[in-house]
Amino acid sequence: MATICTINIASDIAPGFGGINESMTLTQAGTLTDIDSTTGFQIRKLKSTSTVDLVTMANELVEPEDSQAAKIYIRNIGDGRGNVDKSVGVTIGVNAEPLGKLFGGDWMMAPLTTIDADDVTATPDTDDTVVLEYIMFYEEA
Amino acid sequence: MATTTAAITLTSDLMSDSISVSASSTLMKAGTTADGLDQMDYGVIEIPTGDQYDLICTTPTASKATKLYVKNHSIDETYYVKIMIDAQDIGRLYGGDWMFIPADFHDANADVEITSIGGTNKIEYALFHEGTTLTAS
Numbered sequence: 001m002a003t004i005c006t007i008n009i010a011s012d013i014a015p016g017f018g019g020i021n022e023s024m025t026l027t028q029a030g031t032l033t034d035i036d037s038t039t040g041f042q043i044r045k046l047k048s049t050s051t052v053d054l055v056t057m058a059n060e061l062v063e064p065e066d067s068q069a070a071k072i073y074i075r076n077i078g079d080g081r082g083n084v085d086k087s088v089g090v091t092i093g094v095n096a097e098p099l100g101k102l103f104g105g106d107w108m109m110a111p112l113t114t115i116d117a118d119d120v121t122a123t124p125d126t127d128d129t130v131v132l133e134y135i136m137f138y139e140e141a
Numbered sequence: 142m143a144t145t146t147a148a149i150t151l152t153s154d155l156m157s158d159s160i161s162v163s164a165s166s167t168l169m170k171a172g173t174t175a176d177g178l179d180q181m182d183y184g185v186i187e188i189p190t191g192d193q194y195d196l197i198c199t200t201p202t203a204s205k206a207t208k209l210y211v212k213n214h215s216i217d218e219t220y221y222v223k224i225m226i227d228a229q230d231i232g233r234l235y236g237g238d239w240m241f242i243p244a245d246f247h248d249a250n251a252d253v254e255i256t257s258i259g260g261t262n263k264i265e266y267a268l269f270h271e272g273t274t275l276t277a278s
Contacts, residue, residue: 097229100243111232
């Protein structure tokens with residue numbers, strides 16, 4: 001029951017930079033046991049600049065265990081009809097603290113506390129339709 | 142134009158039908174389609190237990206399209222680092238874990254902070270950005 005994430009970064013910014021190629025198996029905190037719970041793969045269509053919760057920790061049907069090894073993957077997939085606009089950004093936050101913007105096509109993989117107050121939020125720059133896909137992996141309380 | 146691409150492959154068999162996601166993004170300057178991020182900071186550091194440290198000591202220009210990669214290279218699965226931004230706890234990276242996030246450093250307090258738990262953690266990081274605020278000597 002393994003969940004595996006691999007990242008490959010290639011760049012010509014710095015001559016001689018050999019790139020980054022790393023893989024991780026998502027495990028439960030402090031162990032080699034595979035992580036065992038997920039929200040499943042979801043999408044959220046946003047049409048205004050209002051801040052919304054992508055994940056409301058207290059509302060998860062399966063209560064996440066706090067402060068463990070949870071991770072979330074989020075990607076801005078454009079308008080959901082195949083149009084990906086690099087100029088349209090969505091600010092991703094945790095408990096009202098902005099992390100940064102995912103522009104069209106950008107993705108992120110971040111650790112989470114899954115504490116009730118630490119909801120994952122999304123705030124689009126514009127009223128243009130933008131769709132986020134996401135999945136959270138966590139441990140059941 | 143400098144070109145930086147970041148790709149992820151995610152597979153999981155937690156559900157009866159396996160999940161497989163692949164995504165790749167060319168890292169562009171904020172709001173552009175023609176100009177890629179052209180600066181980077183890359184390093185490996187050892188973080189001792191005890192104090193909280195700023196992982197990113199200089200603040201790139203705020204509200205841009207900066208991306209940050211961090212990996213915990215500790216081989217002990219019980220060791221971890223706490224990642225915080227502007228005093229907000231984001232989460233933990235245990236030995237072997239990595240993260241890749243946008244980091245727009247929206248104000249001077251929004252440094253990425255790190256605390257080592259369990260023992261000394263070896264951390265690799267790469268910051269891809271545009272512009273930076275230099276500190277006069």
